[in-house]
Amino acid sequence: MITFESVTKRYPDGTVAVDRLSLEAPTGEITVLVGPSGCGKTTSLRMINRMIDATEGRILLDGEPVQGIDPPTLRRGIGYVIQQAGLFPHRKIVDNVATVPYLLGWDRKKARGRAMELLERVGLDPALARRYPFQLSGGQQQRVGVARALAADPPVLLMDEPFSAVDPIVRTNLQDELLRLQSELNKTIVFVTHDIDEAIKLGDRVAVLRVGGTLAQVADPKTLLSEPADDFVREFLGHDRGIRRLQFVSTEALRLRTDLTVPEGGAGGASGEPWLLVVTGDGRPVGWRSGERPGELEPYGTFVHGRDSMRTALDAALLSPSGCAVAVDEEGRVVGVATRRALDEALAEAADG
Amino acid sequence: MGDGPPSIWEWIGRNWDTGRVDSIKSLLTDHLTMSFVPILLALLVALPLGLACVRWRWLYQPTSGLMNVVYALPSLPVFMLLISVTGLSQATVIIPLTFYGMAVLIPAVVDGLNSVPDHVRQSAVAMGFTPLRRLLLVELPIAAPVVLAGLRVVAVSSISLVSVGALIGQGGLGGLFTRAYQNPFLPPVIVGIVLIVALALIADGLLVLAQRLLTPWVRARKGAAA
Amino acid sequence: MNWLLSFFGWLGEFFGDADNWTGSGGIPARLLEHLQFSALALVLAMLIAVPLGLLIGHTGRGEVIVVVSANLARALPTLGLLVMFVLLLGASSIWPVIIPLVLLSVPPILVNTFEGIRGVDPELRDAAYGMGLRGGQVLGRVLVPVALPLILLGCRLSAIQVVATTTVAAYTGLGGLGRYVIDGYATKDYASVVGGSVLIVLFALVVQVLFALLQRVTVSPGVSRRLKVR
Numbered sequence: 138m139i140t141f142e143s144v145t146k147r148y149p150d151g152t153v154a155v156d157r158l159s160l161e162a163p164t165g166e167i168t169v170l171v172g173p174s175g176c177g178k179t180t181s182l183r184m185i186n187r188m189i190d191a192t193e194g195r196i197l198l199d200g201e202p203v204q205g206i207d208p209p210t211l212r213r214g215i216g217y218v219i220q221q222a223g224l225f226p227h228r229k230i231v232d233n234v235a236t237v238p239y240l241l242g243w244d245r246k247k248a249r250g251r252a253m254e255l256l257e258r259v260g261l262d263p264a265l266a267r268r269y270p271f272q273l274s275g276g277q278q279q280r281v282g283v284a285r286a287l288a289a290d291p292p293v294l295l296m297d298e299p300f301s302a303v304d305p306i307v308r309t310n311l312q313d314e315l316l317r318l319q320s321e322l323n324k325t326i327v328f329v330t331h332d333i334d335e336a337i338k339l340g341d342r343v344a345v346l347r348v349g350g351t352l353a354q355v356a357d358p359k360t361l362l363s364e365p366a367d368d369f370v371r372e373f374l375g376h377d378r379g380i381r382r383l384q385f386v387s388t389e390a391l392r393l394r395t396d397l398t399v400p401e402g403g404a405g406g407a408s409g410e411p412w413l414l415v416v417t418g419d420g421r422p423v424g425w426r427s428g429e430r431p432g433e434l435e436p437y438g439t440f441v442h443g444r445d446s447m448r449t450a451l452d453a454a455l456l457s458p459s460g461c462a463v464a465v466d467e468e469g470r471v472v473g474v475a476t477r478r479a480l481d482e483a484l485a486e487a488a489d490g
Numbered sequence: 491m492g493d494g495p496p497s498i499w500e501w502i503g504r505n506w507d508t509g510r511v512d513s514i515k516s517l518l519t520d521h522l523t524m525s526f527v528p529i530l531l532a533l534l535v536a537l538p539l540g541l542a543c544v545r546w547r548w549l550y551q552p553t554s555g556l557m558n559v560v561y562a563l564p565s566l567p568v569f570m571l572l573i574s575v576t577g578l579s580q581a582t583v584i585i586p587l588t589f590y591g592m593a594v595l596i597p598a599v600v601d602g603l604n605s606v607p608d609h610v611r612q613s614a615v616a617m618g619f620t621p622l623r624r625l626l627l628v629e630l631p632i633a634a635p636v637v638l639a640g641l642r643v644v645a646v647s648s649i650s651l652v653s654v655g656a657l658i659g660q661g662g663l664g665g666l667f668t669r670a671y672q673n674p675f676l677p678p679v680i681v682g683i684v685l686i687v688a689l690a691l692i693a694d695g696l697l698v699l700a701q702r703l704l705t706p707w708v709r710a711r712k713g714a715a716a
Numbered sequence: 717m718n719w720l721l722s723f724f725g726w727l728g729e730f731f732g733d734a735d736n737w738t739g740s741g742g743i744p745a746r747l748l749e750h751l752q753f754s755a756l757a758l759v760l761a762m763l764i765a766v767p768l769g770l771l772i773g774h775t776g777r778g779e780v781i782v783v784v785s786a787n788l789a790r791a792l793p794t795l796g797l798l799v800m801f802v803l804l805l806g807a808s809s810i811w812p813v814i815i816p817l818v819l820l821s822v823p824p825i826l827v828n829t830f831e832g833i834r835g836v837d838p839e840l841r842d843a844a845y846g847m848g849l850r851g852g853q854v855l856g857r858v859l860v861p862v863a864l865p866l867i868l869l870g871c872r873l874s875a876i877q878v879v880a881t882t883t884v885a886a887y888t889g890l891g892g893l894g895r896y897v898i899d900g901y902a903t904k905d906y907a908s909v910v911g912g913s914v915l916i917v918l919f920a921l922v923v924q925v926l927f928a929l930l931q932r933v934t935v936s937p938g939v940s941r942r943l944k945v946r
Contacts, residue, residue, distance in 0.1 A: 188846060213848035223843025227861040227936035237847055269938030285847070295846075562924045564880030567913030570897055574719045574910070646790045653793040654884055658901070667799045671888065676803050683796040690791035 138164045144194035146180050154180040155350035165323040169340035171330055177350030178329045182295050186215045213237055216286030216294040220302050222278040224270040230281055231266035237289040255284040260314055276307035296328045312338055345370050359385035383448035386487045393464050393473025412459035420470035425459040439463040442472050454480055498677040512665060521662025524583050525649045532591025540599025561593035565654050583655035591644040598640025602633030635708050638701045645693040650686055730911025750892035754878045757814055761821035761874055769829025774855050782830045789823035794881045802888045813890045817881050821874035828870025832863030864935050872927040879920045
């Protein structure tokens, strides 16, 4: 666990970057620091591994004040990932990843072996190990940056806007990859971003900082969206926080109808229904058939029942003229249909909770 | 001993304008000619050549390779080898200095033109500038700071390099050095060094001034950044 | 084309003369002298300029020294400096000549080393410290390898300077290939002037090639980006 105890950073010119920040980053969780530029989020992060020293207050790493630890020694036990990856251009990828193991005096073979293992773990082709950083794309470099930070298996990982320099598609991939890695590794991660969507997607806990370096609110993403502490947080969260909150509402309780499907090629089904879902022999959706124009099939949207959120289910419903969302299992087989009424009921419940 | 050696001021007074070719004044005039002609010539050649290298990319590699070789040639042997072609004239010094100048200025012109942001070039094209007007009104002004920085290097090194020509009797103020060495006497050396350094500083200062007048936006930007 | 004929005539005369290949005034001996003086001056200059440039670039303190020395070195006339030192210190040893040689070769190395270190991407420096490298390790394992092309460029420029100035220094009594040129000019022995000049030019070009090779060997392909992206 990382604990900030009333930490202040004041520069010699009098600027206060961080103002009496008290915060906990629990072991094995992702704590996201988010806020506009000038809110001191990066400064706070860099005070943990003493890239910057706090002016007042204490930062504890599992109860031990970091101020008492020799900075290089401290940093070798903390993974550090930055925006442009900061890979060493003169060293091959494998040696970049093995940097900290080398520093810790591992023998070359062991360090390289570990590096190869990590490259695979972050989803990189081992053939890239022999290349130099300039031969990799931005997304690949960022993965190497993560692998390098993990090389000596540090319990703590500091990530300073690691994904903000790559394009949106790559960023989404990297975020998903990080969540997958975290589910295997359970590191204590402190993650800095200015992107509230990224914060909500990745964070177990999100700390919103305001300009001047004070803490506005710290909460889990769902609470943050439903109960912003003040106008600043509300504004920072943006306009569609109601919709976004739905991504934390499970579809488990959503009532499904199983009588609205008809097999492909077959006719009829429960008559009187305006829309029927046509499915293949092995249960996969084909399209919606309307009672008015039985010859045509309309598009459909699906969600994985129980795994996907209400936001996905609602999105699936809005994609189809039928207004219903198709619930599927992990293999993509139809398990039922969520009608407008069912969605309506679930939404009403979400609004209450 | 009788009279001691003359003080440096006495020596200057006695040698400033004797009407002979080795008076300080006449050496200074020679020095100015032999340093400024190459600076000017180098600029006149480097501008079109640099433009050509930007226009036809394949030209740059061989040109810069050649200029690297030229730059590496020591001046004295080059002067000596040229004597058989140009004789003991000022041209023997001016020609190599022109080439040294080109070796610095051609890359400067190319770098300067390459520093023109692509979106600026594109928008100039889109606004309907003809290639010549675009060059004169958009690209050259943006390239000017880099070219002028190169010109400063060329000016200062040309002024100091001329003095090596004294070893073949064409060194402008460098003549003071050979004179001082032949009848061991310090004041001419001091006067020569001081005058050459002063000339170099004045030339450099004038180019800095020219840079400010020609590219006022560079300073404005620096001021805004500070 | 008359001059071309006499040029080759002089060359033949110079290189064909068996006396020019032996003894203390022979080509091998003069070549060795030239190499020794140049190398001595260059190594001394590197010993001064590289650490100083690294220090100033790494700490960011003392930039003024770099700027002033660079401008001054370009403006100072080499011949004048050589004559001044010899007149002041006498010509009893090689040092009155070697000192100005070193002084003039320090600035190019100093400027380029400084610029090389200062020009390293701050993110890279940040990452290096963030991973737990100590100050010296950051300098030695990251900054120097990344700045190496510029450091070597500075050394190459100084080498050019030293080879040329060593030639000029023959005027003040130093040995080396410059002797052929200076003595030949004084005695109107044009074979010696032309032969010596050609030797010096070749010497300078060989030094260039050696530095290019050194760059190839020592600079990481990741920095020079020599490899094609596959």
